[in-house]
Amino acid sequence: xxxxxxxxxxxxxxxxxxxxxxxxxxxxxxxxxxxxxxxxxxxxxxxxxxxxxxxxxxxxxxxxxxxxxxxxxxxxxxxxxxxxxxxxxxxxxxxxxxxxxxxxxxxxxxxxxxxxxxxxxxxxxxxxxxxxxxxxxxxxxxxxxxxxxxxxxxxxxxxxxxxxxxxxxxxxxxxxxxxxxxxxxxxxxxxxxxxxxxxxxxxxxxxxxxxxxxxxxxxxxxxxxxxxxxxxxxxxxxxxxxxxxxxxxxxxxxxxxxxxxxxxxxxxxxxxxxxxxxxxxxxxxxxxxxxxxxxxxxxxxxxxxxxxxxx
Amino acid sequence: xxxxxxxxxxxxxxxxxxxxxxxxxxxxxxxxxxxxxxxxxxxxxxxxxxxxxxxxxxxxxxxxxxxxxxxxxxxxxxxxxxxxxxxxxxxxxxxxxxxxxxxxxxxxxxxxxxxxxxxxxxxxxxxxxxxxxxxxxxxxxxxxxxxxxxxxxxxxxxxxxxxxxxxxxxxxxxxxxxxxxxxxxxxxxxxxxxxxxxxxxxxxxxxxxxxxxxxxxxxxxxxxxxxxxxxxxxxxxxxxxxxxxxxxxxxxxxxxxxxxxxxxxxxxxxxxxxxxxxxxxxxxxxxxxxxxxxxxxxxxxxxxxxxxxxxxxxxxxxxxxxxxxxxxxxxxxxxxxxxxxxxxxxxxxxxxxxxxxxxxxxxxxxxxxxxxxxxxxxxxxxxxxxxxxxxxxxxxxxxxxxxxxxxxxxxxxxxxxxxxxxxxxxxxxxxxxxxxxxxxx
Numbered sequence: 001x002x003x004x005x006x007x008x009x010x011x012x013x014x015x016x017x018x019x020x021x022x023x024x025x026x027x028x029x030x031x032x033x034x035x036x037x038x039x040x041x042x043x044x045x046x047x048x049x050x051x052x053x054x055x056x057x058x059x060x061x062x063x064x065x066x067x068x069x070x071x072x073x074x075x076x077x078x079x080x081x082x083x084x085x086x087x088x089x090x091x092x093x094x095x096x097x098x099x100x101x102x103x104x105x106x107x108x109x110x111x112x113x114x115x116x117x118x119x120x121x122x123x124x125x126x127x128x129x130x131x132x133x134x135x136x137x138x139x140x141x142x143x144x145x146x147x148x149x150x151x152x153x154x155x156x157x158x159x160x161x162x163x164x165x166x167x168x169x170x171x172x173x174x175x176x177x178x179x180x181x182x183x184x185x186x187x188x189x190x191x192x193x194x195x196x197x198x199x200x201x202x203x204x205x206x207x208x209x210x211x212x213x214x215x216x217x218x219x220x221x222x223x224x225x226x227x228x229x230x231x232x233x234x235x236x237x238x239x240x241x242x243x244x245x246x247x248x249x250x251x252x253x254x255x256x257x258x259x260x261x262x263x264x265x266x267x268x269x270x271x272x273x274x275x276x277x278x279x280x281x282x283x284x285x286x287x288x289x290x291x292x293x294x295x296x297x298x299x300x301x302x303x304x305x306x307x308x309x310x311x
Numbered sequence: 312x313x314x315x316x317x318x319x320x321x322x323x324x325x326x327x328x329x330x331x332x333x334x335x336x337x338x339x340x341x342x343x344x345x346x347x348x349x350x351x352x353x354x355x356x357x358x359x360x361x362x363x364x365x366x367x368x369x370x371x372x373x374x375x376x377x378x379x380x381x382x383x384x385x386x387x388x389x390x391x392x393x394x395x396x397x398x399x400x401x402x403x404x405x406x407x408x409x410x411x412x413x414x415x416x417x418x419x420x421x422x423x424x425x426x427x428x429x430x431x432x433x434x435x436x437x438x439x440x441x442x443x444x445x446x447x448x449x450x451x452x453x454x455x456x457x458x459x460x461x462x463x464x465x466x467x468x469x470x471x472x473x474x475x476x477x478x479x480x481x482x483x484x485x486x487x488x489x490x491x492x493x494x495x496x497x498x499x500x501x502x503x504x505x506x507x508x509x510x511x512x513x514x515x516x517x518x519x520x521x522x523x524x525x526x527x528x529x530x531x532x533x534x535x536x537x538x539x540x541x542x543x544x545x546x547x548x549x550x551x552x553x554x555x556x557x558x559x560x561x562x563x564x565x566x567x568x569x570x571x572x573x574x575x576x577x578x579x580x581x582x583x584x585x586x587x588x589x590x591x592x593x594x595x596x597x598x599x600x601x602x603x604x605x606x607x608x609x610x611x612x613x614x615x616x617x618x619x620x621x622x623x624x625x626x627x628x629x630x631x632x633x634x635x636x637x638x639x640x641x642x643x644x645x646x647x648x649x650x651x652x653x654x655x656x657x658x659x660x661x662x663x664x665x666x667x668x669x670x671x672x673x674x675x676x677x678x679x680x681x682x683x684x685x686x687x688x689x690x691x692x693x694x695x696x697x698x699x700x701x702x703x704x705x706x707x708x709x710x711x712x713x714x715x716x717x718x719x720x721x722x723x724x725x726x727x728x729x730x731x732x733x734x735x736x737x738x739x740x741x742x743x744x745x746x747x748x749x750x751x752x
Contacts, residue, residue, distance in 0.1 A: 005643045006656045007678065008741035010727030011670075012333070012486065012649040016734045018685055074682065116683035116735075247688040247701065296697040298719040299328065299558065300570035 018115070022075035024198045028189035029082050029237065035172055035182035040090040041147035044178045048085040051097055055081030058105040068114070076115050080104050083123035086179025086233060087277065088130070090142045091154070096134055100126040120284045121244045124277045131277075141175030158228040159273040162221075169227035180230040190236030199240040202252035203259075207235040210260025218268060231263065234276035244284045251287075251294035258283045328559055330551035331693050331728050333650070335525055336486040339607050342617045344493050347633050349421050353396055353624030354661040355381065356406060358414040359450075360458030362388035367415055373400045376428035378599050381417050390460045391450045394428075395602035395622030396421040406661070409646075409653040416661070419624070433598040442512035449594040450601040450664070455480060455491070455555070455584035456647055458665035461591075464583070465513060467576040474579050477509055478564050479520040481529070481585035482548055482555030485648025488668045490605040493618050494586040495522070495529040498593075499536060502585055505592035506543065509583070518543040519564040520585075525550040552650065553726040557582050559695050571722060586667075601664055608634040612641045612671030621662060627669055628658045636671045645670040650727040682735045690729035690739050696722050700729035700739040707746040720746045 036044045059077040063070045072078075084104050088097060104126030112118045131138045143155050155175045158164045164174050172182030180186070193199045211231060212222035225231070239245060239259050246255050259279045266275025358364035365382030369375060375394040382392035398421040406416045434445040447462035467474055479502070483491040495502065506518055520537070522530050524547050537543040546564045548554045558569050560582060567578040575582055590601060602623055609616040613636035621630060627646070631638045638644075638658050645652040646666045662669070690700040699718060706714040720743055729739040 002642065004641065004654070004656055004658070005678070006654045007643075008738060008744070009652060009654075009725065010650040010730050010740060011643065011645055011652065011654060011672075012731060013679060013733075013736060014731050016689070016732065017679075017736070018682055018734045021685075021687065021734055071682075076685075114683060116685045242685045242687040245686075247686055247691055247699070291702075295702075295718075296691060296694075296699055298571075298698055298722050299562075299696045300568045300573070301719045301722060302571045 018074040018076070021198055022079050024193065024196050025079050025237070026075065026082065028192045028198075029079075029086070029179075031185035031188045032086065032179050032182055032233075033082070035185040036086075036090075036178045039144045039172050039181060040142060040178050041145075043142075043147075044090050047088060047090060047092065047094070047097060047178060048082060050094055051085035051088075051101055052078050052081035054098055054101040055084070055105050058101055059110065062106050062110040066110075071114055074115060077105055080109070080122045080126075083179075083237060084126045086237075087123060087127040087177050087230065089138060089140055089176075090178045091140050092130075092134075092137055096130060096137060099133075100130045103129045116243055118243055119287070120281055121238055121241050124238055124281050124284075127277050128281060143175060144173050144181070157273055158224075159267065162224065164224075164228070166223060166227060169224070174228070176228075177230060177233075180233040183227050183232050186232045186236060190232070193236065193240070199236070200249065200252065202249050203239045203245060203256040204235040206253045206256025207239055207259045207263075208232070210257045211263055214260060214264035218264075220268065225264075225267070229267070229274045230276040234259070234263075234280055238277070239280050239283075244287060246287055246290045246294060248291070248294045248296055251290045254290050254294065255283050255287070258286065328562055328695050329693055329697065329728075330549075330554065330559070330695060331732060333484075333486050333552045333731070335550065336609075337489050337492070337525070338487070339489045339609055339616045339618050340492060340526075342489070342493075344497060344605050344618045344620050346620045347622075347625065347630070349396055349423050349425060349622065350625050350629050351421055351423075352401075352626075353394075353419050353421065353622055354404075354406065354416050354626070355392060355395065355419065355624040356408070356414055356416045356661060356663055357382045357392060358408060359392055359623070359664040360390075360452040360460060362386065362460060364414050365389060365392050367403055367417060369400050369403075369417060371400050371402050374398070375400060375419060376426045378431040378602055379428040380430065380600075388460055388463055390447050390452060390462060391600075393450050393600040393602050394419060395624050397424055397426040397428075398422040409655065427599070431598045431600070433596060434594070436512070436595060439512050439514075442508070445595065446591060448600070449590070451587065451590055451594070452601075452664055453584050454586040454590065454604060454665065454667065456651065456665055456667055457557075458663075461583070461587055464576075464581050465509070467581070469514075472576040472579070474513065474515055474576055474581055476517045476519060476565055476580045477506065477513075477515045478560060478580055478582040479506060479518065479585050479588055480555055480557070480560050480582050481520060481522045481526075482560055483526070484523060484550070484552045484554040484556075485650050485652075485668075487609045487670055488607045488648050490607045490618055490667045491585050492526050492529060493605060494589050495526070495533065498589045499532060501589040501592040503536060505588035505590070508591060508595060509588065510542070515581075516542060519546050520544070521546045521548055521555075521560050521564055523548045523550040523554055552728065553695055553724075556695060556724055556726055558724070571719070604664065604666075606630065606662065606666060607668040608636070608671075609668065610636075610645075610670035610672045612636050612638070612644075612673045623664055624661045626659045626661055627655065630662065630669050631658070631671050637673070638671065640673050641671045642674075643672040645672070650731065651725060679736045681737055684735050684737060687734060689732040689734065693728040693732045695726060695728065696724065698723055698729075698743075700743060703746055704737065704739055704742045707742050707749065710749065712750055715746050715750050721750065723747060
C-alpha cells in the first residue's frame, strides 16, 4: 500500500479559496461595469478590458522575471485591474492606463511581496499616481451617452457643479470616472458582497455615515454628497479590501470613520473636488496601528499581569 | 460579537460565541450498534488517555481473562487498564503514540472464549467516596475524545468549589461521528440512570442534557423521558461547530464563562460525555470495567459505514475490514473526527478508550496548496475563543514570545475552525499548537 498521509488536524477544509472570493468581487463589480458600458459606450468597455488584461500581464511578467510562482490564478490582479479602470475617466489614453496598471500591480503589490503583503490598496495607488502625473487627462470628464470615439464632449464633475438631480446621480447620468457614476449598480454589487459574506457592513456604513453626518454638520447636502463622486465605489469596494484594512469589527468602524472625515475635509476645504481615494490611502497607512489598538478580547482571558521591566 | 462583562463568571449581557457551519455527514445515524467478532489479537496501550501511563501488571506468557486489570496507574491523573479479551499475553512491547512518544503496550492473543474475570462483580457503592473509587477502578476516562480521567473530574472539593450543575455533553458536533447519538437512542435508560447516580452521590442540583438540533429524535425522546423530573433540562443546541467543546457547551447551557487557567468546577459545573455517564450506570450494575466501546466507522474508504462495539486494543485494520473498507487504497486514516482527530501512520495501530470514530479516506485526503494570507479575518470571526489566528501565525513566525503570550494562544483548544475557514488554506490551528509549545518552553 501507499504511505498514509499524516497531517495535523483539521482534516477537512471549507471550499472557500482566494480565487473564489475574488470571483465574487468580480461578480459584484459586473452591474457597475454594465452600467458603465451603457453610459459611456464602447470606450469604457475597451478601457476596462485593457486594464484587466494588462494587470494580469504585469503580474505574470513579474512572477516570471523574479522566478516566483505565477499567482494570477487567484484573480486578484483582475480585480485590481477592473477597480483601477473604474477609477479612470473614460477618455484616458490607453498608454496612461498601462502605466497605472504597472504602478498598481508591480510597485504597490508585487514589490511588497505579492497578495496579502501590500500596505496600500493597489488600485488606489495606481489612480493617485496617474492623478498626480496627468492631472488634466485624469480630470477630463466625458459627458454620459455621447458614444463617439473621435471627439469627446466634456463637463465638470457633479461635485463641482452641485446642480445634478438625485435621480441622475443615482442612475449615473452624470460625468465622472467610468465606474463610479451609477450608484444603483454599485449598491447592488455592495449588497451582493455583504449578502455573500465576502465583506462586513462595518466599513461602508461607518464611511458613508460619517460623510453624511459631517456634510449635515457643515451645511452641505448629505444626500448629494453621498451620491456624487467615488464615495459608494470607495466605501464598498476599496475601503473593504481585506489586505489593506483592519481585521476586527471595531477596527473596521474606526477605519471607516477616519476615511469619512478625511474625505469631507478634502472635499469641502481642499483644493481638489474629490478626496475618497486619498482618504483611503491615508487610512491604509494607519491600519497596523488601528489593528494594534483593536485586538479581540479572548473569551475568559485574564488581564496580562504586568511584570517589572516590561511596559 | 458583543463585548461582554461578567461577574462571578456569568455573562450578564448576551454574547454569541463564534461558531461555524460544517457539513454533518452523519450517515451512520440510523445504524444500530453491532458487536464485532472477537479479534485474534489485541494490543492494549498503557497510555489510553491524557496523564501518566500505567504500570504493566502482567508478564509475557500469562493467561488473562476479560475484565482483568493489566495496568495500574500510580499518579492521581490516571486510571487502570483492563484486558478486553481472555487469552494469553504474548508480549509486552513498545508502541509509538501519535504524539511521537513511546509507550508500553500489552499484546494479548485471544482464545475466543471471552471468559470473564472473577474480579468482575458489581461494586458496593453507598457514598460519595465509594462512588468515586468505583469510577476510578472501572478505568473510565472521558469517552468524548479528550479523555480526562472521569474520577478526577468527580472528586472536586465540595467546600472550595461547590458544583450545582451537571452538563451532559451529547452535542457531537464533529461531522461523521454518531456514536454518542446511538448511546442516546439505544441506551437512554443507562444514560438517565447514570445521571441520577452522579446527581445522588455528588449532590448536584441541576442537570442539563445538551443535544444538537440535528438529532431531533433524541431531543424528543429525552424531553419525554425527563418530563417528570424538574431538575433535568434538555438544552437544544444549534448544529454548529464546536458546540460540544467544553467551554462552549458550558456557556450555551448556563451562560457561565470558564476563565483562563480555570476548570469547569471553578464555575460550579462538571461536564460529562453522554457515553461516559451511560457507562457509569452499566458499571455499577455489572462491574465490567471499560474494555469495549462504540466506534463509528465511516469515510469514503469504507463501503458499509456503521457503528460497531469493539474491544479496546483492536486494530484499525480489523475495524475497517469489518465495515467493508479498502485499507490498501486508503490515503488517510483518522482516529476521531475530521476536525480534531489524529491522522495515523499505521493501519495496524490499536484503538484506545478515547477513540469515538475511525475514518478511512481515499479521495478526500488531497491537500490543497497553501497561499498567502489575505487578512480576510475569517479565522478571527470563526474562533470560539475570539483569538486572532492570523496574527498568532505572524508572531509565531517571528518567534515573538511576548506577543504570543499577549495574544493568549494558550487558550486555543485546537478545534480547527480557523484552518477550516481559511481561504488561503493555511495551517492556522497547527501553528497555534506549535506556538503554545513555544511559549511554555
